[in-house]
Amino acid sequence: MALEAKNIFFRYRNKKPWILEDCTLRVEKGERLALFAPSGYGKTTLAMLLAGYLKPIKGQILLEDKPLPQKGICPVQLICQHPENAINPRWRLRRVLEEAGGIREDMLDAFGIETAWLSRFPRELSGGELQRFCVARAISSDADYLICDEISTMLDVITQAQIWNVILNEAEKHNTAVIAVTHNRHLAAKIAERTVELPDL
Amino acid sequence: MSILKISHPAGRRTRVVILTILIALLLITIYAMGIFIPDEAAAGSFLEAGQPPSWKHPFGTDMLGRDLLARTLKGMAVSMTIGIAASAVSAVIAVITGIAAAAGSRYLDASIGWLIDLVMSIPHTILVILISFAMGRGLKGLLIGIAATHWCSLARLIRGEVLQLRSRQYVAVSRRLGRSGGWILIHHLLPHLLPQLLTGLILMFPHAILHEASVSFLGFGLPPEQPAIGIILSESMRYLSTGMWWSAVLPGLVLVLIVLLIDRLGEQLRLILDPGSAQE
Amino acid sequence: MKQKDETLLEIHDLSVSFRMYDHGLSQTDLEVISNLHLSVHPGEILAVAGSSGSGKSLLASAILGILPPNATVRGHLHYKGQELNAQRQKQLRGTEIALVPQSVSFLDPLMKAGKQAEGHHRPRTPAPIKSLFRRLELPEETERLYPFQLSGGMARRVLVSTALLTDARLVIADEPTPGMSLEQAMEALGMFREMAREGKAVILITHDIDLAFEFADRVAVFYAGTTVETAPASDFRSGPDRLRHPYSKALWNALPQNGFQPIEGFQPYAGDLPKGCLFAPRCPYRTEKCIISIPPVREVRGGEVRCYYGS
Numbered sequence: 001m002a003l004e005a006k007n008i009f010f011r012y013r014n015k016k017p018w019i020l021e022d023c024t025l026r027v028e029k030g031e032r033l034a035l036f037a038p039s040g041y042g043k044t045t046l047a048m049l050l051a052g053y054l055k056p057i058k059g060q061i062l063l064e065d066k067p068l069p070q071k072g073i074c075p076v077q078l079i080c081q082h083p084e085n086a087i088n089p090r091w092r093l094r095r096v097l098e099e100a101g102g103i104r105e106d107m108l109d110a111f112g113i114e115t116a117w118l119s120r121f122p123r124e125l126s127g128g129e130l131q132r133f134c135v136a137r138a139i140s141s142d143a144d145y146l147i148c149d150e151i152s153t154m155l156d157v158i159t160q161a162q163i164w165n166v167i168l169n170e171a172e173k174h175n176t177a178v179i180a181v182t183h184n185r186h187l188a189a190k191i192a193e194r195t196v197e198l199p200d201l
Numbered sequence: 202m203s204i205l206k207i208s209h210p211a212g213r214r215t216r217v218v219i220l221t222i223l224i225a226l227l228l229i230t231i232y233a234m235g236i237f238i239p240d241e242a243a244a245g246s247f248l249e250a251g252q253p254p255s256w257k258h259p260f261g262t263d264m265l266g267r268d269l270l271a272r273t274l275k276g277m278a279v280s281m282t283i284g285i286a287a288s289a290v291s292a293v294i295a296v297i298t299g300i301a302a303a304a305g306s307r308y309l310d311a312s313i314g315w316l317i318d319l320v321m322s323i324p325h326t327i328l329v330i331l332i333s334f335a336m337g338r339g340l341k342g343l344l345i346g347i348a349a350t351h352w353c354s355l356a357r358l359i360r361g362e363v364l365q366l367r368s369r370q371y372v373a374v375s376r377r378l379g380r381s382g383g384w385i386l387i388h389h390l391l392p393h394l395l396p397q398l399l400t401g402l403i404l405m406f407p408h409a410i411l412h413e414a415s416v417s418f419l420g421f422g423l424p425p426e427q428p429a430i431g432i433i434l435s436e437s438m439r440y441l442s443t444g445m446w447w448s449a450v451l452p453g454l455v456l457v458l459i460v461l462l463i464d465r466l467g468e469q470l471r472l473i474l475d476p477g478s479a480q481e
Numbered sequence: 482m483k484q485k486d487e488t489l490l491e492i493h494d495l496s497v498s499f500r501m502y503d504h505g506l507s508q509t510d511l512e513v514i515s516n517l518h519l520s521v522h523p524g525e526i527l528a529v530a531g532s533s534g535s536g537k538s539l540l541a542s543a544i545l546g547i548l549p550p551n552a553t554v555r556g557h558l559h560y561k562g563q564e565l566n567a568q569r570q571k572q573l574r575g576t577e578i579a580l581v582p583q584s585v586s587f588l589d590p591l592m593k594a595g596k597q598a599e600g601h602h603r604p605r606t607p608a609p610i611k612s613l614f615r616r617l618e619l620p621e622e623t624e625r626l627y628p629f630q631l632s633g634g635m636a637r638r639v640l641v642s643t644a645l646l647t648d649a650r651l652v653i654a655d656e657p658t659p660g661m662s663l664e665q666a667m668e669a670l671g672m673f674r675e676m677a678r679e680g681k682a683v684i685l686i687t688h689d690i691d692l693a694f695e696f697a698d699r700v701a702v703f704y705a706g707t708t709v710e711t712a713p714a715s716d717f718r719s720g721p722d723r724l725r726h727p728y729s730k731a732l733w734n735a736l737p738q739n740g741f742q743p744i745e746g747f748q749p750y751a752g753d754l755p756k757g758c759l760f761a762p763r764c765p766y767r768t769e770k771c772i773i774s775i776p777p778v779r780e781v782r783g784g785e786v787r788c789y790y791g792s
Contacts, residue, residue: 053373073379085370090392100378112745127533129747141378153659156532157690161735161743186691186737214502 001029001064003050003076003145003177008059010045019045023059025196029144030175032168034188037198043181044081046198047149050179051078063145073101077143081150083130087122093133094118100137107136110166128159135163139170146171149181164191214473221469224462228281231459235278243271243428251440254447261447264440269433273452276430277459279423283340284410287347291409292402295352296394299359300386303367313360317353325350329412330421343422347409355401362397366390396474403467407460414456430456488562489682490544490651492519495556497536497543497706510553511751513539514706515759517556518778518785521651526673526683528693528714531703532748537686538583541653544684545580546570560651579649581640583656583686588628588636595624598642613642616672618665634665641669645676652676653684658692670696690732694718699784702729705748705759710791712784725781725791728760758788766790 003026010020019042027033037043048054049061052068061068063075080086087096097103097118108115111132122130131151138146146167152160168191171178182188188195250266252258260269302313320328333346366372366389375385416422417431425432430452437448497514514536521527529537542548544558546567558565560573574580588597598610614623617638628636637657644652654673658666673683674696687693693700694717701711710726717723720739721730731744746763755761761771768789776789 052377071379074377077377078374080370086374088371088389095388099375099380112747126748137374137378154533154688156688157732157735157737158743159532161737161741162745164741165743184737190737190741215508 003027003029004060004062004065005046005050005056006060006062008049008056008061010042010049010054010056020049020056025050027145027177027179029177030171032171032178032191032193033180034192034195035179035181035198036185036188036195037181037183041198043183043198044149047078047080047147047179047181050145051076051147053078073141075143076145076147077138077141078147078149079131079134079138079151081153083127083134084122086134087130089122092119092121093125096122096133097137097140100140102140104136104140107140110170111136112162128155128163131155131159131163135167139167139176142174143176145177145179147179147181150183151180152187153182153184160187217469217472221466221473224466224469228459228462228466231274232278232281235274235276235281238271238274243267243275251443251445253445254451260451261445263433263436263448264445269448269452272428272433273430273455275428276433276452277455279427279429280410280413280431280456281459283344283347283413284406287344287409287413288351288402288405290344290348291351291405292355292398294348295355295359295401296398298352299356300363300390302356302360303363304382304386310360313356317356320350321353325408325412326415326419329416330419333416333421338421339424340427343413343416346416347412350412351405351409355398355405358397358401359394362394363390366393396471400467400471400474403463403470406467407463410456410463411460487522488520489523489560490519490521490565490684491557491559492517492544493557493559494518495540495543495554495558497539497548498553498555499549500551500553509752512706512754513751514543515754516775517707519701519708519711521682521684523650523680523682524677525698526677526685526696528685528687528697528700529703529708530687530690530693530700533688535703535748536706536751537688537703538655541580541655541684541686544570544653545574545578547574576647577649578651578653579644579647581644581652581654581657588639590628592627593624594626594628594631594639597628598624598639598646609646610642613645617642617668638665638669641672645672649681651682651684653686655686656688657685658687658689666692690717691736702726702732704728705754706751707759707787708785709760709788710784710786712782712786716782716784725784725786726760726788727764727766727791731763760788 005023005025008020008023009018011018023046025046035043035046045054049056052061052074068074068076087093094103097107103118107113113132113136117125117129135151148167152163155163164187167178170176178191180188180191245265245267247266249258249262251264252262254261258268258270260273262268263272298313298317302310328350329343329346331346332349333342336342336345372385372389375389413422413429414431414434417429418435420435422431423429433452434449437445437452441449495514495517496512498510498512500508501511502508517540519527519529519540529540531537539548543554544565548554560569560578563569565573595610598613610624614621619635619638623631623635623639631639637659641654641657644654652673657669670692673685677683677698685693685697694714697714699711700714700717701708703709710724710729712725712729717729717733721733724730724733734740734742735744744763744765749755749759749762755772757773758764758767758771758776761767764771770789776787778785778787779791781791
């Protein structure tokens, strides 16, 4: 049971230098991993490759020794840095949660999402509140692997601690693997069992 | 003591909404008058043939003694009906081709792009005349002719919009949450396209009316017994040299006014539907 | 804080509100900054730290007088002891008061980076720009590049250099470091430090409180559009016992390196602010008094705190 990147190469355009070159990574189910790198080292690209948002030019992304499924709910879910881009601005937030298969009371409680927010539009909520919805959406899809790409970089430290505490709790309960992409060493040390430096891959 | 104060103008959205409602009301009134004016009002009386504007006949009368105001209003109503119907059909064509080009295969995109280039490369008036002739002239031919020529730029706009929307992160998330292409089209893409479509439709409308008028004017459109604005203008041309300026100028002005009003309406609607305008 | 007696910029009871459309055509005034007090002295770096949406960036706009037209400003701004009105703001911005903007989109897309850094007020010699770019680890050719050719981090460093080259007395830096590596951020901040040493005042707006604690002389903690505490940065480095406001303590405790313990609740919205202390709904120590009326700013141990009980 693992998510693997096997010797992947990636670049956005032909003839440009590789962003990721011969990159190999294995994450076991239930593991908590921090991917640590300074900006410009292709952290986000790797996160998108692992979640199937991009396809490697060479190499493979394998989930339990099979390629990522193209149809149906993907067991690898990505949560990104800017929640406002990951939510349809014309949708009320109720629909955002419904898209992942319904509103779960336990999620609302865990994230402190107030019922009144469900009938609001994204622009009426702050980034921290929207990020709660993105995380709740990813967790409600019963993902086995959660990739968190700098999810708390734009948030204040209290919101950061609130969101991460819930993620770690939920991950523990459902044996979900958490891959946290971050450039904050303190945060990496706090949330992960294992830290991988991206330039070393 | 310093008190910094920046005064703010009265809300822009309020003004835009009021203006939009006024324009819409004016257009509806003109249209309703054209529909409900009895035919007798435009019936001719040779005793009053060729009269200049007066209180009784504000737009004067033509050589058959018909009241030109009544004829102009009736003509405008016909033109507007054609404009609405043709633009609506055109908009539907635009949505289908635009989405197909953006979401379909590369070959489909290329062929639709080629078709758009082809249609746009021929002057509209000529194309409208050709198609309406081929489709059997009259109201039907004209409708098909206008509908078949006006969808191109809107289709391009929608294609671009769909391409952009498809690359949005929330669409990618939706796909990873197991949603199908059709579901994403209906729930994520179409609601975003609706405002584009609405303003595109309204801005297409004056074009349709002008083309209808010009084709009828040239004698290729509606039959002479229909009081369309193009017919009125083309008839008046024959008598212009006799000094009957009013028979061409006043109906022409009404046509220009209507076209400008609709154009304005489209612009105002775009302001309302643009989410950025909510801030002021 | 070398010359505490002499204040460069003094902000007293500042409020900024926006006239917005609510639903349909009803308009409301949203107060995004309320009753704000802040002072900056020459030779110091004052960090303004707080969560996103707490009104930090608007503070910069209010000082420079570049708020959008639907904003209303109330309160008193004094620069060098004289009132700072709209006319004076126009005069001073870009010369006496410089801004390092938050977003890369503030660069002119059609002007080469070197020219932009020089700005309208060309330095007497061309040397500073070269050495400055070198110190910021910007390659030599950066001077001749257009903004679209720069990476995010490079563009930010060009933005920082624009302010470094002016003779401004007051530099306002709005989130200058995101997108930079730790080393580059340190270098940029080092330059702000150098400017402070030359007697300039620097307002460093940031949501990265680690950075604020580490680099500033004083830290002003923002919450829901007002400063709840202004205190020497050393107090923030030493721990919650030295802090005066329960929100500052909560921030400290929530840092990953100090326990990662969040408090519950959310920052209130502009337009839906509590009647009394803005932090009262989340405060573990609140009393009846806090809910009813806004606490005044008090001087406590060389810092200012807006709390009835801060000590």
